[in-house]
Amino acid sequence: MARTRTRQRRRRVVQDELVTDDTYAHDTSSRSIAPGRRALTLTDRWNTPLGKPNGGYLLAAMLRGLAAEVDGAGDPLVASVSYLRSPEAGDAELATEIIRTGRRVQTASATLTQEGKGVAHLVANFAGRPDGGRTEEFGQAPELPDPEKCFDPLASGMKAEGIFGQVEYRLPAAPGWATGAPSGDPSALLWQRLRGGREVDFPALALLCDSYAPPVMEIGESVSMTVQLSVHLHRLPAPGWIATRLHTRHLVNGFHEEDCELWDGEGRLVAQSRQLAILLG
Incomplete structure (x- = not known):
């Protein structure tokens, strides 16, 4: 919304809750409590400036939980989520259903609830990814300076609170909206990655499609x-920063689309998204 390689882990306390050093894996995890039902806890570590858990974070947690229920169906290919009401940090439940098991593509759904009320509804398709299928790319990755030469919002005074403490951003220059001089062009080019360069899985790719400020x-x-x-979700990225292209082209009666492309450091498109959003200002 408003908008592993296995390693030995230490344990530490973050915001009064015991977590592993892999905050992303911990915060998007869930556990089975009955067939087709999973329990999870939404955390304020991924809050937007509005004080609500980020929509991309919700999608990642739901997609990970749903994938666990359709184990053996392959990787997620497409995930479509409708947000029903604003989430709150705290306990939640995920109800899942396998809709169809096909020869190549499996379809399943999940509904996230809090206190018995629907928060978000997800439909996703899963499939294997055999090597050798036809692959052609007709687009181009964004042209960006190297991340170390880019503007670091945290180094310039932005507080590492909520999602801005969990995702790292690098931009060619400070965005106009942040300096009080919006450019008039609702688009953005930037690098991003999970904090510390944590390896990205498919749910994390979904999260990164909705992790930056709306253009x-x-x-x-x-x-x-x-x-x-x-x-x-096209493919897993090569390790490192992910180039991101965001833009809005249509704003009608307070509703607008937002398109996102994610490209890895090898110039391969790894994920893309479209969302419909509403202005509340």
């Missing part, structure tokens, strides 16, 4: 909330 902020808008988000 409509460059036309003077301050609050945009996602209504529906669809993510296509």
Whole structure:
């Protein structure tokens, strides 16, 4: 919304809760409590500036839980989530259903609830990814300076709170909305990665499609909330920073689309998304 390699881990306390050093894995985990039902805890570590858990974070947690229920169906290919009401940090439950088991593609759904009320509904497709299938790329990765030569929001005073403490960003320059001078162009190019360069899985790719500030902020808008988000997950990225292209082209009666492309450091498209969002300013 508004918008492993196995390693030995230490344990530490973060915000009064015992977690592993792999905050992303911990915060998107869930446990089975009955057939088709899973329990999870949403944390404020992924909050937006509005004080609510980020929509991409919700999608990652739901997708990981649903994948565990369709074990053996392959990797997630497409995930489409509708947000029903604002989430809160705290306990939640995921109800899952396998809709169809096909020869090549499996379809399943999940509904996230808190206190018996629906928060988000997800439909996802899963499949194996055999090598050798036809692959052609007709687009181009964003042209960006090397990440170490880019603007670091945290080094320039942005507080590492909520999602801005969990995802690292590098931009060619400070965005206009952050300096009080919106550019008028609702688009953005940037590098991003999970904090510390943590290896990215498919749910994390889905998260990164909705982890940065909405580009409509460059036309003077301050609050945009996602209504529906669809993510296509093409391949896992090479280790390192992920180049990100965001843009909005249509704003109609307070609703707007937002398109996102994620490219790895080898110039391969790894994920793309489109969302419908509503302005609340």
